Amino acid sequence: MSIDRDRLRTGGALSGALFRGALPNIALQRELESGDVIGPFRIVQELSRGGMAIVYLAERADGEFSQRVALKWMAVSADRATAEVLFRRERQTLAGLEHPGIARLIDGGRTSDAMLWFAMELVDGESIDAWCRSRDASPAQRLRLAIALCEALAFAHAQLLIHRDIKPANVLVDQQGRIKLLDFGIARLADQNDLLGNFALTPRYASPEQWRGESVTVSSDIYQTGLLLATLLDVLTAQETTLHVTAMQNGDAGLEPGPAPLNNAQLAHLPRDLAAILRRATALDPAARYPGMAALADDIARFLARRPVAARSGGTAYRFGCLLRRQPVAVAGVVLATALLATFGWRLAVESEVARQQASRATAQAARAESVLEFLSGLFAWATPQKHRGEEKTVAEALAYGVEQLRDSVKDQPATRAQLLYMLGQVYSQRRDRERSRALYSEAYELLHKDPASDPLLLAETAYGLAAQLSDAKDRERSLALIDEAMALYGDRPEKAERRIHAWRLKAIRLNQNGKLDQAIAENRAAVVSATERLGRENVATARAIHDLSGRLAEAGQDDEALALKREGYEILKRLEGVDHPDTSLAAVGVAGLLIDRGDYAQADALIASDGEVRLRLWGEKHPEFARHLYLVASYRLQIGKTEEALALVRQAIAINEANGAMGRTALSLQYELLGRAEERRQDFAASLAAYRHGQEPELFGAKLGWDGGELALGEARVLRKLGWPDDADAELKHATELWRELPAQHPSRGALAIEHGFAALANGKVGAAREQAARARTLLPARPAYDATRQELAALDARLAQADASAP
């Protein structure tokens, strides 16, 4: 065994993979050098370093397009199993956190020696405190930045995400004076990784509960925001903030380490209302702080508008205190609960100002708000670690418990109960848990219906939410009725116009699922007309309605209009969202698909090429979204007879998706189907069979294969027939028929299925039955070039039938 001399350096034994892998909980930092490649990124230079991470400027190392990111290199070697689980669970959530005030998480991963890294949007700006200093910003300017920060945080809290590490270095202000919050979720990832609060957090800005090592809620973010504001208002200098902490830390032995409250001397130079806001935001007791980010932002705004602030009215705080005394729950729970309440209000807020006012009026009804609070506080108190021998419950478990609790509580207050049910239903629907969401919406709907005084907009949302969950054949009529009800309730309210169009589109989807394509087209047309009138043609919601209509027209064979509309939708999106937007890219592929279907290859070429470039730019060449592009090109090449090219492309797409784990998996069955077809085309039946079979592997694609599974099974049956194994082919054919049980009767794929049934009948000597199947296939197969290959199979069947006739006595 040769020994690398470079390995023989100070601490060399400790920096190897073995030791770091075994000691996941100790932060051993390995530094990077420019040129090092981490994931798809190459390190350019160091930008900054802190207690737990070094931030590097990095650029994409793969592909031709350039993307520069801030790569955060954690001083942490993560335990493998934990890291995997966390990444699967959290990365997706964080990736969905799209807000102009929050720096986007682009990528993240774990190196072979188990080091964690995150690539984040590179922000050109300076830290909020430096920005205020260098521009000598007025107090009002500083307060407005704080409001913007609260809004970004409220957005994240609405998705149950807590920042945990708010400090000046994490809040940048860009050239346009807009704030950008960095490092979202990273502290949490690090913390859950058992890397301990003590390594992950910045002592100077840590909240008292963080010091105590308790589970942290949105209230901790409020505390940190308050402290940040105090720094911006020169209540605390950076130096004092440090003292503020260490004085307590090394103080009396009997005292817990943690921050001291802001004192009167520190606040003396501020207006009394502003001092009250800071005091309330940074109260050591989480229950005494603002209930949510929105409340803090409101109070700052009220101060700026010279209106009385809630922090000094005492009312809310007093009520809060009473509530706590009455119900001795974990304080953290109460605060998270209130944030959830704020969430509910917030969701409505994004939809419109009008709705926001209504929502706030609704929640202002003290009794009701308090009951909601009590319920949720119980729910989140349940989820605190102390109640489960230190084991923190997940949001999913807390929600499940909440649903259970809801059965028995607030029975006497139907309005509150309905609101809670709707809220939980919404959370479950976002978590893609159809069944639970359906049950909750359903109960909320019943309650709201019984109550003549119920809020009509809440009823509309609940009806629409429920309708969206009812997609099974047996539920569709009900779903349609609910959609109509929601649409009627939305009525002419301008702020609900978009919502109404969404409902309309859903209606068309349901009608189409019921096989009523003509009616669906009529509804889609009406939705487009209405959207154009109410929202304008140049509108994203209108473009989506156009997109839907086009798809349906294509299904009905009205190709010309379908293409014209698909093009229009694409052009609108291009203008509104830009070429480099995922929606635009998807629309481009839609147009190209229609062009290819009709054999208009020259035009398709240009679109596909430009879409390829966009995808490469957006995602890089190793991403499933780029694989999707390769798949499209491959199927196109196969159609125009360039089999070898198609094979190479689809193999490349498969390689990308297989390397991408779960993220790429959903597309794989379709790609294997294409691989099977390509191999079949060049007469390599063994390879084709292997591809079709691989596409059906349950461990790869889950038990439910659905319609794609039918395509794979049919391909397998066809190849087995060509290989001369009719019995096996028969079994596969039955499987395909079973998988396609719900496929519409007139679907072109049924034509391909009929051909194979024809061959099977012929093999069994049933010439008459075979002839019927052939006739059936003839009527089902569209004349488009996309079905050329299937029509060749039909020709082969016809030839065999002619032979059978000739040899018949």
Added chain:
Amino acid sequence: MDVNSTPSLTELLALARNGDRAAYDRVFASAYTELQNLARLTRRRLGGAATLNTTGLVHECYLRLIKGRPDAASADHFLAIAAQAMRHLLIEMARARVAQKRGGDAERVDLDEIDVAQTRDAEELLAIDALLRSLERERPQQAAVVECRFFAGLSDEETAAALSLSPRTVQREWAKARDWLAEQGQA
């Protein structure tokens, strides 16, 4: 040594320094245990050490064991013993890793890059350890320096204090030992 009272780490270190084998074993054992504990370190409170660098590990271990006011002389001596414990710990981990690779798992083709990296690392550590044992017979001072620097991550100065040598001697011996090890490794 009085069996009825528990001697402090400082006392044990003083005894060990005077050649008491039992005291040395006890220090070694507690250093070893504490290093393992550190490895299992889980939730702790805020305000402790921030990032722990490689050198910090042994120091942290000492601070946790001493529980009182650290005294410079015994801390130095402790470092030497802890370096030995650290080497022991690492070699034990490496053996376990290599044995696991050759044992029941042999059938399975494990393509996990981390596994591969860790096994390669373990094999390298075992090779260095074997060479170090022959170096111990011929030039024990160089071997001790390697132990402190390579296995415990101690600096020149710390190594010098731990082994009661001058920093220049440590530097010289470290350079020589590295050359020798690298040369042997190539052979």
